[in-house]
Amino acid sequence: MNMKIIVTGGAGFIGSNFVRYVGRERPDWQIVVYDKLTYAGNRLNIAGLSEDRVKLVVADICDEASIDAAVADCDAVVHFAAESHNDNSLHSPRPFIDTNIVGTYQILQAVRKHGKRLHHISTDEVYGDLALDDPAKFNPETPYNPSSPYSSTKASSDLLVRAWVRSFGIQATISNCSNNYGPYQHVEKFIPRQITEILEGRRPKLYGTGENVRDWIHTEDHSSGVLTILENGKNGETYLIGADGERNNKDVIELILEIMGKDPHDYEHVEDRPGHDLRYAIDASKLYGELGWRPKYTDFRAGLSETIDWYKQNSDWWQPQKDSTEAKYQEIGR
Numbered sequence: 001m002n003m004k005i006i007v008t009g010g011a012g013f014i015g016s017n018f019v020r021y022v023g024r025e026r027p028d029w030q031i032v033v034y035d036k037l038t039y040a041g042n043r044l045n046i047a048g049l050s051e052d053r054v055k056l057v058v059a060d061i062c063d064e065a066s067i068d069a070a071v072a073d074c075d076a077v078v079h080f081a082a083e084s085h086n087d088n089s090l091h092s093p094r095p096f097i098d099t100n101i102v103g104t105y106q107i108l109q110a111v112r113k114h115g116k117r118l119h120h121i122s123t124d125e126v127y128g129d130l131a132l133d134d135p136a137k138f139n140p141e142t143p144y145n146p147s148s149p150y151s152s153t154k155a156s157s158d159l160l161v162r163a164w165v166r167s168f169g170i171q172a173t174i175s176n177c178s179n180n181y182g183p184y185q186h187v188e189k190f191i192p193r194q195i196t197e198i199l200e201g202r203r204p205k206l207y208g209t210g211e212n213v214r215d216w217i218h219t220e221d222h223s224s225g226v227l228t229i230l231e232n233g234k235n236g237e238t239y240l241i242g243a244d245g246e247r248n249n250k251d252v253i254e255l256i257l258e259i260m261g262k263d264p265h266d267y268e269h270v271e272d273r274p275g276h277d278l279r280y281a282i283d284a285s286k287l288y289g290e291l292g293w294r295p296k297y298t299d300f301r302a303g304l305s306e307t308i309d310w311y312k313q314n315s316d317w318w319q320p321q322k323d324s325t326e327a328k329y330q331e332i333g334r
């Protein structure tokens, strides 16, 4: 079926990778990228896509009139737009309340009014963290227990979606994904920060002891999971997306250094993040079993090498954000 979808946050990291993915996989679909172009959004992320099929609307999801008009004119909304960085949320939480909670509320009101389908993008961080030796992983029944201003606003947005499904009968699904990596990720985030520090001739920065575990998934696999749920997910359901990619931060930094031909131990320990979640791990068996989804990027080293090559070849893309990002880190001592 031909669809016209709105991708909120489609000029950010994961949203723009999703736009490119859908552009390739569903050549008949129309895509409206609805994005405020904050510091994290970048027109270049969707450059080169056919203007007949991909249109950019620069607007805020909190703007009731703009989001209402956009939603009225589409078949479905895939909602990626968010303030997404934990460290920023610890120092200026307010934009997280506005975009992640109030913005999601405005989208819910618009899809309710116009009877449109919504897929809401969320994170595994809503579940809090796990002990290193906990045999259980996060699953759709795990109670919400967020730690940071970022994750608590994402948890709030998920709860709003669930309430709008139950109370107002909107058509919506939710996905909670683990840590993404791949091209077009802002250099404030862990993997691109380290790659670009090395490319700038500086040492990577490890928070605390580096024993914290993240469950890495290539952003292309996140995209295929979202498209699968958008097309085949059951109304009102939550699906976890993950690809069994658990690694601790220390191992990831050492692997990046090794792939880039450096001494694997040549990194700095910097001050830890307050409230730093210890471990995330996803049980994606519902998505595998009910919807038949499978990840393609199962070799982390290969996916990471490709990502490193992308940053090596695209310094024009990341250089303009690098100095201001490091200046922010300098201010907070990390």
Ligand code: NAD
Residues within 6 Å of the ligand: 008, 009, 010, 011, 012, 013, 014, 015, 034, 035, 036, 037, 038, 039, 040, 041, 042, 059, 060, 061, 062, 079, 080, 081, 082, 083, 084, 085, 099, 103, 121, 122, 123, 124, 154, 176, 177, 178, 179, 180, 181, 186
């Ligand atoms: P990002 O910060 O790279 O991009 C966010 C995008 O949203 C930007 O283009 C920004 O301009 C836009 N935006 C922000 N506020 C807006 C507003 N008020 N109105 C319209 N647009 C606005 O984020 P990302 O890492 O690509 O994350 C995308 C989504 O995926 C988020 O919902 C995030 O919570 C979720 N998620 C991220 C990860 C991860 O590893 N990065 C993992 C799981 C889930």
Ligand code: TDX
Residues within 6 Å of the ligand: 084, 085, 086, 087, 122, 123, 124, 125, 178, 179, 180, 188, 189, 190, 191, 193, 205, 206, 207, 208, 212, 213, 214, 249, 273
């Ligand atoms: O320089 C660094 N050194 C470091 O050790 C940075 C930037 C991070 N870290 C650590 C903190 C985390 O344990 O690396 C890990 C990953 O950090 P981030 O990239 O900031 O990601 P995280 O806080 O895990 O959250 C990410 O995954 C879940 C995304 O930013 C969220 O949007 C998503 O919901």
